[in-house]
Amino acid sequence: MNNVFYGKLIFELSREGRRGYSLPKNELASYSMTDMPNALLREQDPGLPEVDELTVVRHYTNMSNNNFGVDTGYYPLGSCTMKYNPKINEEIAVHRAFTGLHPLQDIDTVQGALEVYYKLQQSLATLAGMKEFTLNPYAGAHGELTGLMVMRSYHASRGDDKRTKVIVPDSAHGTNPASAAVCGLDVVVVKSRPDGTVDVDDLRPLLDDTIAGMMMTNPNTLGIFEHSIAEIAKLVHDCGGLMYYDGANLNPMLGKVRPGDIGFDIMHINLHKTFSTPHGGGGPGSGPVGVREGLEQFLPSPRVIRIDGDDDCYEYNIDFGKDSLGSISGFLGNFGVMMRAYTYILTLGRDQVKNVGPLATLNANYIKESLKDVYELPIEGVCKHEFVFDGLKDKSTGVTTLDVAKRLLDYGYHAPTIYFPLLFHEALMIEPTENESKETLDGFIDVMRKIAQEAKDDPEMVKSAPHTTPVRRLDDTKAALHPIVTYRELAAEQ
Ligand SMILES: Cc1ncc(COP(=O)(O)O)c(C=O)c1O
Numbered sequence: 001m002n003n004v005f006y007g008k009l010i011f012e013l014s015r016e017g018r019r020g021y022s023l024p025k026n027e028l029a030s031y032s033m034t035d036m037p038n039a040l041l042r043e044q045d046p047g048l049p050e051v052d053e054l055t056v057v058r059h060y061t062n063m064s065n066n067n068f069g070v071d072t073g074y075y076p077l078g079s080c081t082m083k084y085n086p087k088i089n090e091e092i093a094v095h096r097a098f099t100g101l102h103p104l105q106d107i108d109t110v111q112g113a114l115e116v117y118y119k120l121q122q123s124l125a126t127l128a129g130m131k132e133f134t135l136n137p138y139a140g141a142h143g144e145l146t147g148l149m150v151m152r153s154y155h156a157s158r159g160d161d162k163r164t165k166v167i168v169p170d171s172a173h174g175t176n177p178a179s180a181a182v183c184g185l186d187v188v189v190v191k192s193r194p195d196g197t198v199d200v201d202d203l204r205p206l207l208d209d210t211i212a213g214m215m216m217t218n219p220n221t222l223g224i225f226e227h228s229i230a231e232i233a234k235l236v237h238d239c240g241g242l243m244y245y246d247g248a249n250l251n252p253m254l255g256k257v258r259p260g261d262i263g264f265d266i267m268h269i270n271l272h273k274t275f276s277t278p279h280g281g282g283g284p285g286s287g288p289v290g291v292r293e294g295l296e297q298f299l300p301s302p303r304v305i306r307i308d309g310d311d312d313c314y315e316y317n318i319d320f321g322k323d324s325l326g327s328i329s330g331f332l333g334n335f336g337v338m339m340r341a342y343t344y345i346l347t348l349g350r351d352q353v354k355n356v357g358p359l360a361t362l363n364a365n366y367i368k369e370s371l372k373d374v375y376e377l378p379i380e381g382v383c384k385h386e387f388v389f390d391g392l393k394d395k396s397t398g399v400t401t402l403d404v405a406k407r408l409l410d411y412g413y414h415a416p417t418i419y420f421p422l423l424f425h426e427a428l429m430i431e432p433t434e435n436e437s438k439e440t441l442d443g444f445i446d447v448m449r450k451i452a453q454e455a456k457d458d459p460e461m462v463k464s465a466p467h468t469t470p471v472r473r474l475d476d477t478k479a480a481l482h483p484i485v486t487y488r489e490l491a492a493e494q
Contacts (some may be wrong), residue, residue: 233263
């Protein structure tokens with residue numbers, strides 16, 4: 001690439017004496033350095049890069065252009081990693097009225113923020129069919145742990161200390177068994193039927209008085225609605241267990257089906273997925289936990305409560321309930337993510353929120369049906385917001401799911417989720433989300449078909465993709481086992 005900025009660190013662009021910024025006059029010039037403890041004094045100037053403004057602008061703009069973003073291209077791995085997040089969410093969340101707040105401020109001075117917090121708790125409870133929510137957990141997995149702690153507190157409060165096991169389907173996201181283990185519970189796996197749903201016959205013999213509860217996501221990680229949910233919930237309740245809903249897949253249910261109405265007692269929502277916060281690359285997140293009536297006293301502290309006043313004038317306060325399981329986060333959680341979620345909910349409103357689920361479902365089925373003659377569809381039928389192919393239909397070319405994912409990069413698309421869930425050898429999971437246009441979906445379908453054809457005509461070319469990206473195919477294992485994360489090491493290697 002013929003660009004002097006390409007692949008360089010800002011330090012390599014540094015030239016002695018070059019300046020792009022003048023610091024304001026030092027108002028403390030008269031302050032004697034001798035008053036400063038020696039340990040705090042610098043012995044030499046910091047090694048900052050010396051660059052002009054234009055170099056800085058080009059350097060960072062070039063870097064940002066090397067990064068794939070939802071503002072520049074389509075992600076076929078949807079709400080789970082990145083769906084489009086309306087800009088208004090950002091504008092509101094970064095408003096100084098909110099970012100300038102400090103969690104230790106006097107309660108009287110943060111009434112507005114507490115009102116937002118309280119109203120978001122209520123909106124989520126309405127959308128999910130739960131009695132109450134805590135917004136304290138920082139992520140989906142953190143919500144799972146919190147929800148399981150509520151489950152444990154519930155059994156402990158009844159003196160039922162035999163219940164030490166949690167049932168998890170073999171199709172579950174890895175965080176489900178991990179959270180159960182972190183919570184000190186033993187994991188019991190229930191098998192799936194060939195159609196991808198929980199095998200009720202396999203479940204029955206697992207149920208006894210050692211079962212604390214069962215974790216499920218619905219639709220499951222294959223995008224299939226668990227149609228036996230009513231029967232499953234009854235079986236688990238009859239044996240004294242509680243039903244936990246992993247709400248990472250709430251998208252297709254939004255405004256249509258409420259977990260609280262189909263038998264779940266405890267749940268979390270990934271605000272950063274369903275309710276629109278950019279989180280690809282690991283953060284930030286928020287995993288509010290909701291509970292049905294009778295479990296709210298176990299939720300973590302602190303909680304925001306409303307004290308009813310006169311003439312529709314309310315005050316908000318912070319409560320530390322005596323039966324609460326205690327604190328699971330610093331202060332009240334990740335407020336910026338909550339602001340984005342609340343803005344998103346208010347922007348959609350009561351009527352539009354009902355369109356999220358059907359549109360996410362329609363888009364997923366449209367792609368599935370348009371590609372299933374060239375990609376292997378292991379589970380036929382109507383899916384919800386996502387579905388899984390088991391690689392290319394024609395296996396004779398030797399082109400794998402990884403190769404298809406890499407080749408997509410050459411066409412300017414982000415790769416879908418690959419090799420998850422673990423039920424299929426060549427899993428390729430596609431989640432288009434509700435907010436992509438038909439033209440975008442058609443463009444993606446065309447490219448996927450083109451790659452299937454290339455796999456037949458020139459398999460070696462597909463197997464060595466990507467060909468047009470700044471970095472070619474990486475050795476994933478080496479990158480994971482021996483990452484070079486410092487400039488010095490990189491320089492020493494060369
Ligand atoms: C089905 C499911 N459950 C739980 C999680 C965990 O959520 P988080 O990444 O916010 O911890 C995910 C995230 O990918 C998920 O897809």
